Amino acid sequence: MIDQDEIFEKKSDLIAIARRCFQQGLQTNAGGNLSVRIENAEAIVIKPSGVGFNECTHENLQIVHLDGTIEASDYKPSKDLGFHLDLYRIRDDINAVVHCHSPWATGYASAGLEIPCLTVQTIEKIGRMPLIPLSGKGGPQTEVEISPVFRDESVVAAVLANHGTIGVGSTLMKAQYLAEIIEETAHIAFVRDTLLAAHGAPKPAAPKFGTAIEAAAG
Numbered sequence: 001m002i003d004q005d006e007i008f009e010k011k012s013d014l015i016a017i018a019r020r021c022f023q024q025g026l027q028t029n030a031g032g033n034l035s036v037r038i039e040n041a042e043a044i045v046i047k048p049s050g051v052g053f054n055e056c057t058h059e060n061l062q063i064v065h066l067d068g069t070i071e072a073s074d075y076k077p078s079k080d081l082g083f084h085l086d087l088y089r090i091r092d093d094i095n096a097v098v099h100c101h102s103p104w105a106t107g108y109a110s111a112g113l114e115i116p117c118l119t120v121q122t123i124e125k126i127g128r129m130p131l132i133p134l135s136g137k138g139g140p141q142t143e144v145e146i147s148p149v150f151r152d153e154s155v156v157a158a159v160l161a162n163h164g165t166i167g168v169g170s171t172l173m174k175a176q177y178l179a180e181i182i183e184e185t186a187h188i189a190f191v192r193d194t195l196l197a198a199h200g201a202p203k204p205a206a207p208k209f210g211t212a213i214e215a216a217a218g
């Protein structure tokens with residue numbers, strides 16, 4: 001039996017983060033998805049299909065067990081449910097997943113380009129952002145393509161070709177911060193590369209260290 005106070009708290013967290021993501025323009029319409037692990041319950045809270053980030057409520061959010069069993073709900077499960085569940089199964093350190101279709105990052109992913117980790121913050125917080133190709137049949141990425149990338153525990157963010165981004169974390173806020181940094185980095189990279197092309201300038205070296213402390217030690 002899952003603790004009701006815990007469910008209330010996790011749903012409240014998810015509603016707040018979903019609004020933040022929507023308000024920042026990282027996710028419009030009913031696309032994307034986010035979820036959070038319910039501690040000690042082998043279950044998650046997740047946004048159902050067809051509900052926008054700005055329309056999440058205590059009534060429409062779903063509770064799904066890690067074995068795939070969905071608690072009674074009037075809503076259809078998300079198309080992304082499979083990869084969310086699998087990320088929680090394969091990584092104990094993942095307690096939250098934010099997946100959105102943020103436009104700058106998805107633009108890079110649709111061009112088949114990895115977003116370069118060109119700022120010190122990106123190097124400190126993310127390190128690298130693997131680009132995961134479409135499924136073998138040319139459709140959206142599922143756990144088949146996504147889980148192998150995240151089995152490497154150093155990976156906390158990835159970009160899905162022609163689709164969107166994934167940020168994971170120990171809390172919803174941390175996963176959301178990554179979604180924001182991915183998008184911000186894609187925007188910065190676009191400005192840099194456009195300016196370099198306009199000026200015919202060579203690409204400067206990326207920073208090697210994310211923090212002054214690491215640089216001093218390195």
Ligand SMILES: [Zn+2]
Binds near residue numbers: 032099101
């Ligand atoms: Zn998606």
